[in-house]
Amino acid sequence: MSVLVLGGTGFIGGPTVARLLADGVETAVAHRMSHEDARAAPAGAASVVLDRRDPAAVLAAVRDLKVDTVVDLIAYTRADTLPLLDALAGEIGRYVLVSSVDVYRNYEGLHRRGRPTPIWDRLTEDAELRASRFPYRLAKPRAASDPQAWMDDYDKIPLEEAARAAGGFEATILRLPMVFGPGDRQRRFSWAIRPMAQGRPRIVIPHPWAGWRATFGYVDDVAAGIALAAVHPRAGGETFNLGRANTPTNIAWAASFAEHLNWPGEVQLAHPDVARGALAKAVSGLDLGYPLFVDNAKIRRRLGYAEVTDFDEALARTVADEMAR
Numbered sequence: 001m002s003v004l005v006l007g008g009t010g011f012i013g014g015p016t017v018a019r020l021l022a023d024g025v026e027t028a029v030a031h032r033m034s035h036e037d038a039r040a041a042p043a044g045a046a047s048v049v050l051d052r053r054d055p056a057a058v059l060a061a062v063r064d065l066k067v068d069t070v071v072d073l074i075a076y077t078r079a080d081t082l083p084l085l086d087a088l089a090g091e092i093g094r095y096v097l098v099s100s101v102d103v104y105r106n107y108e109g110l111h112r113r114g115r116p117t118p119i120w121d122r123l124t125e126d127a128e129l130r131a132s133r134f135p136y137r138l139a140k141p142r143a144a145s146d147p148q149a150w151m152d153d154y155d156k157i158p159l160e161e162a163a164r165a166a167g168g169f170e171a172t173i174l175r176l177p178m179v180f181g182p183g184d185r186q187r188r189f190s191w192a193i194r195p196m197a198q199g200r201p202r203i204v205i206p207h208p209w210a211g212w213r214a215t216f217g218y219v220d221d222v223a224a225g226i227a228l229a230a231v232h233p234r235a236g237g238e239t240f241n242l243g244r245a246n247t248p249t250n251i252a253w254a255a256s257f258a259e260h261l262n263w264p265g266e267v268q269l270a271h272p273d274v275a276r277g278a279l280a281k282a283v284s285g286l287d288l289g290y291p292l293f294v295d296n297a298k299i300r301r302r303l304g305y306a307e308v309t310d311f312d313e314a315l316a317r318t319v320a321d322e323m324a325r
Contacts, residue, residue, distance in 0.1 A: 002026040002066055003230050006052050007073030008045070011183040012098075012176075015223035016071065017042045019308075025231055028065050030058065053080050055087035062091055069094040069230050077153040082162055089168030096172045096230050097163045099156040101215065101241065101294055103129050103175060109290035111135060122247075122295035125175070125239045129157055160239070170236030172229050177243030177294065181219035181314065182321035188216070191279040192254045193322045196263040203254065204268045206275040208288040210251040215243035215293045218314040221307040225299060232303045240299040244307070247293035260315045 003020055007013045008029035020027040021044045028046035046065065050057040052074060062070065070092055075081040088095060101107065104123050108114045108130040119127060136151040143149065163171040180188045195203050217225075225242045229235040248256070254267050270276075272284065299305045 001068050001231055002028070003069045003071060004028045004030060004048070004058075004062060004065065004067040005045075005071045005073065006030050006058070006075075007098075008042075008071075010073065011185065012179060012219060012223060012226070013073050014042060014183075015220050016073070016226045017045050019220070019223045019227040020230065021045060023227060023231070025227070028061070028067065030061060052084070055083045058084060059087045059091060062088065067092060069096065071096040071098070071226060071230050073098045073226075075156075075159050076150055077155070078158055078162070079153065080150075081159050085162055085166040089166055092169050094170045094172060094230070094236055095163060095166070096174065096226065097156075097159060098226065099160055099173050099175045101175050101177055101243075101292060102135055103157050103160065104292070104294075105130055106290040106292055107135065108132050110286055110288070110292060112285065112287050118290050120291065122293055123241070124295045125241055125298060133157065172235050172237065173239040174226055174229055175239070175241050175294070176222060177215040177217040177241075178292075179217050179219050179222050181318050183219065184318075184321070187322060187325070189253065189257065189318060190322055192257045193261075193319050196257060196261045196265065197319070197323055199263075200265060202266045202268050204270050204275065204277070205250070205254075206272040206280050206283060207269040208272060209279070209283050210254075210267070210269050211249050212288045213247050213249050213291045213293045215241075215247050215296070217243040218307070218309050218318075220309045221314070224308045225305050228303055228305055229299070234302055238298075238302070240303075241294040241296040242299065243294055243296050245296065245300070256315060257319070260312065260319065 003025055005013055005017050008017045009031050017027055017029055028048050030048045030050050032051060048061045050061055075097055105116045105128040106119050109116050113132045134155050136154050141152050160173050178188055222242055
């Protein structure tokens, strides 16, 4: 078994490669010619210099390394992915598309792209998907020179459909939750960790945000799920949700970090119209009447998936990373 990881030097990619290697899987990492990427490639993985947007280059690496499975962590748009699927057809046994829970209908309502009826049950893999497309497209297209111009055409739904229809290999779809841990650029728990670590006597958060529920996953646990789906014989042709089994509210997350940090302060709830600060600004455009918690029992039942990181250890590493910034 040989696995090629596209995007294997990033936040999730690095731990995924490390997990594959720890499991004894022959693993290669594709990256562009840069010293930073070369340093980020985990020791023990073969290093391949290529541009993922060049299907011929990826295909050459697949043939040269006799790759059985391609794990694609950086499939974002039809333009950057459909030609690759065509090139890989008949050349590999399995293509693992790393997707997102942003495909679900509730995400559409959360970001005010529509007003669907909220789904209050856990979102299974068969739950209804967004009716709208391109969830991050702006009313005015981003300039071509904008580093985030690709976001105007980002959408995982058509990529999932294309992967399943491609033929010539098994397609495995993994819908990732909100991922936290060392290296998280979005710093998902900074709103709680930083003021607690600074010893502030209170944190004020918007009332709807306090009760909102979404599925999170610690980065090493998510990486373990990706690595498992890449090699498990029962994963081919399947779609799986990933993430922690329990889904606490945001105020419950705050309580976990407070206990970990021995913070004696108080979390105060404020009406969203009077709440202030970076968190209040960040969530002001969301409709928090739409939860985003998924059912991930399928991957646990079918593949035997379980978290590999103790929860307290995940909190400790996340706190240390946040404070190092």
